[in-house]
Amino acid sequence: MQKKVLIIASSFAFGRPMALRIRAITELFKACGWKVIVYSDVITLEDKKEYDYTMFNDIKTYGLGRQIKGFKKIVLPFLYKRRISNILEIEKPALVFTNSLYDRFFITRKLVKSCPLILESCEWYDPSTYKYGKFSHHYILHTICWKWGYIHVDGVLAISRLIESHYKKIVKNVIRIPTIVDSINDEARVKVNTSKEKKLRLLFAGSLARTKDSIRPYFEALDILEDYANTIFFDICGVSEEEIINHLGYELYNKYKKQIRVYGKIPQNKIPELYSNCDFGIFFRPNQRSSHAGFSTKLGEGMSCGTPFIVNDTGDISLYIKNGINGYIVKNDKDIANVLKEVLVSSDYERSEMREKALLTAKKYFYFKAYIREFEMFINRVMEG
Template identity: 30%
Template sequence: METSERDGWVAYVGPFRFPWGQASSRRVYGMAGALAVAGHHVVVVSGEHDPELRELPEFVGPGSVRYVGAGETPPAGAGRLAKSAHWLLRWGVRTVRWLDSCPTRPSHVVLYGGDAPYAVHLRRWCRRHGVALIVDVVDWYSPKQVPGGVLGPVYLSSQVALRHLYPRCDGVIAISSYLGDYYRQRGLPVLRVPPTLDVRGLPARAEDDGSDPRRLRVVYAGSPGRKDLLATIVRAVERVDPVGGAIDLKVFGPTAAQVRDLLGGAPLPGAVRVLGSVAQQEVPAALRSADFSILLRRQERLTRAGFPTKFCESLASGTPVIANLTSDLGDYLHDGVEGLICRDHSVDALAAALRRALLLTPQRRLRMRVAARERALASFDLRAYAEPVGEFFEAVRPSERPTVRMHSRI
């Protein structure tokens, strides 16, 4: 399959969906866009089943972004045994096959996700062809987060990749200072890049959006999973406004039944409306309709290593955030400026922050919306990282580290 006739292009590969569909889609979109602004020609090789090479028209000049599916994700209807065998033995093989089909070799391969199987296949290919392999690391899984727990194959694979395979690559792009420090101490070149978006491409929020200053509109958007404390958010809202006359909490993502399960089967409070799943493209509009978004997480390695994309999306939409400080949020969230800081992740702490938010004047809310957007433009717009990303890729070259083979016990 043809890519570009010019040498020096970058392959960004992994089992993610692209250009839409997941938080990982947004991560790769932002990083590929920054590379394009820096003058690189990028081909995103996703796990989807679309072999046609397509172009993202928003990233044309000086570089470009194109994308193609390598078909790594199991087809719909595949059984559990077939999925497991493909993940353990073949994950990454089709991506390598696609790279072999290209008329020219990339200067760099960037690996996002795939854990040990992908890392083994891609590192072997890059060593054979003298191509630099950079890993984009965005998470450190908790055993509670994945099927099988601490002895499950998913957790073991992630640990082999994070601790043993990634340190033997040529460089790391880290989403947080926690991950950046870890790989820097292992002797790798590291560039820290938080989640990035095309902030300039998002419509700016109107200064006067017709909202009722007597009612606080808050929003949660996402999949709670292991990280987000959605039940705590709902309980804090109920404590401050049991009836629903002062606060309107919209929940996007989970179903009403899922939220009730998180509450132990209790009914939804009057201030809470669960609106279910929305397309990723519609999230900015949902955020712009609120006075604040809410993000509450425990302080643990899982949340120190990652960085919430929804935080960046909220500020980019001009919506301040009510959150406790995990990961590197303290670098971007200042109390009373881009949002409100909770002292911890408890119901009491969030309830106190909500009461503060209710007392804000319309003028103060407006200043915070403006500050949120300005912070996003300065800190999360992909163009802000074009120069450091370009310099990092110029500096990272293939090393002579020995190839690490994946043992059968993984």
């Protein structure tokens, strides 16, 4: 009989970056011969209906049936406990794989007694991530789980070297897999033809979190570029115009607003098309623990469409982005200005080569199929242990 794995996720199957990672992980399990069941608080499909149960790609998918917001989230762990208990009784999985849900991890650990438990770890939060810092209840719950909860799992899937090295000291079975996608566009645009008028279109797809992603340095670089500045255009999705103004400030926004196209929130399945139509993906992250512990979904999402990136070096980015080969690593606005100028004077052939190398990098490192054998060995060790 085919073994079952229950994947407990915060988001599935579309909508958030984590949803994309979980889709790829379901494909990994299926490639290793497992039957996959998924639980997600909110099941986000293209029809935007709210489900308590549905099928997605032959995967039984359980949810709560409604989205819980604001102060009502206080009841979420209780609803979760009842729902997971019911799923475990019905499905009787041989393995449970869970996101790092710090608000209910101890509930999961208590419920999962008859089979191994694997933790998916892709965040090591810094206090500055939260409005109230170390006094935030989110940070307190995360810290409690980090010190006394997560260490008792049977295996860890880590997204970065920093998280991997932490868990290797305390958990027997650890594997590192960076951001991964469930599909690669083999017909991605790699040819560049800018013979008439050289312009660059940069894409930011995400959220401008208080201590996470920033795009301000790319606009500050335009001030340095002078004559080249009016050849740089920005496509921005995931945030509103108001959020961009708050992020950049009125002066910087007004100066370049004619070069900004704001899409707002768009369906996740539309993002690859935006990447394909843009020349580079961009984001800039602060030098702090949470940046080095995580790994941006944007790299896998964009490079799988043949789109190179201009980013700063946080986490494991330098393992995959090679300057001038498949993208650029920058330190500040001056670096960004130099890179943009270099790209603008480069040939169509050179830029096409970079897009092709970006796609090859995605196939080698950011596609789930690259990790099937390694993942299967990891799962076997967990099950044998």
